Amino acid sequence: MFGITHFEFFVVAVFLLNxxxxxDTAYIVGRSVAQGRRAGLMSALGISAGCCVHSLACAFGLTALLAASATAFTVIKFVGAIYLIYLGVRLIFAKPAADEARGQARGAGAPKSLRQLFLQGFWTNVLNPKVVLFFVSFFP
Structure with a gap:
């Protein structure tokens, strides 16, 4: 079957990952609730672009490097955790939006531009240890 061994296991793992x-899911839901459908869609596009980075890294053999080096993988995990903490702290200390009466979430701060939403989604995915672990496990 196309030379893939344990294809069923791979399909189950992909399903469970998704x-x-x-x-990534928390980011999309949070942005969608705070800013609406367009913000959620742009965040999802940024996350999809992050998946392209993982695919390219895999194609160029960088996942094999991460699989071989526990230190490199640990660095990715810590950078990702620091980035998520940074986003959370910014959200907590953001000033409430003036448009709170229109239904925006309290503490969401000023609405983000589409570019900012895309980039935050992108970095959230690129630094997501769960996605990195998936690619390292299945595509070294």
């Missing part, structure tokens, strides 16, 4: 909520 249905298990993580930082």
């Amino acid at each position: 249905v298990t909520p993580g930082p």
Whole structure:
């Protein structure tokens, strides 16, 4: 079957990765609730672009480097955690939006531009240890 061994296991793992909520899902839901459908869509596009980075890294053999070096993988995990903490702290200390009466979430701060939403989604995915672990596990 196309030279793929344990294809069923791979399909189950892909399914579980996609249905298990993580930082990417939380980011999309949070942005969609705070800023609406366009913000959620732009965040999802940024996350999809992050998946392209993982695919390219895999194609160029960088996942093999991460699989071989526990230190490199640990660095990715810590950088990702620091980035998510940074986003959370910014959200907590943001001033309430003036448009709170229109239904925006309290503490969401000023609405982000589409470019900012895309970039935050992108970096949230690129630094997501769950996605990195998936690519390292299946595509070294």
